[in-house]
Amino acid sequence: MSLSLREQLLAAGLATKKQAKQAEQQQRQQNWRKSDGAAAAQKRAATRTQAQAARTTRDQELNRRRQEEAERRARWAQVRQLVEQNVIARPECEEKFNFIDRGKVRRIYISAELREQIINGALVIVRSEGRYHLVPAAIATRIGEREPRAVVALSRDDDKPAAAAEEDPYKDFVVPDDLKW
Secondary structure, eight states, rough: OOHHHHHHHHHSSSOHHHHHHHHHHHHHHHHHHHHHHHHHHHHHHHHHHHHHHHHHHHHHHHHHHHHHHHHHHHHHHHHHHHHHOOOOOOOOOOOOOEEEEEEEEEEEEOOHHHHHHHHSSEEEEETTEEEEEEHHHHHHHHHHHOOGGGBBBOOOOSSSOHHHHHHTTTTTTTOOOTTTO
């Protein structure tokens, strides 16, 4: 049977039991530190990887939001440009035209001729930079493709379903032609 180096040194008298114990204790401490250090290094590496993944995800989300904001601004710039190029000039007059936009009654001042064109659908009211403008219907459809919220939809009688017309309790009453809302 072969003896370990420690046992051979003890048998030869070159080392004492106390020295052998100290060497064994130091070796255990070194092994423990190595195993603990490796685990700590793995833990640090895992933490670093997780932090980097979180940072990458956050950066991607931030870039996506910036891209969406840039696209939104570009769409509104296109709407603004279309409105500026195709706006119908409104003469100064006292006649009001009331309409509903975003749940509130709004009004613009227009002539009787422009009023008829709005009612017939030849002109459409659009919102740009907090103001209301009149544009031709063809331009309004182009604006609606870019930003649907910019076009003010007027409720018209022919848009209502037929079932609602049958249930209308006032269907037998005639509305005078000169009634302006």
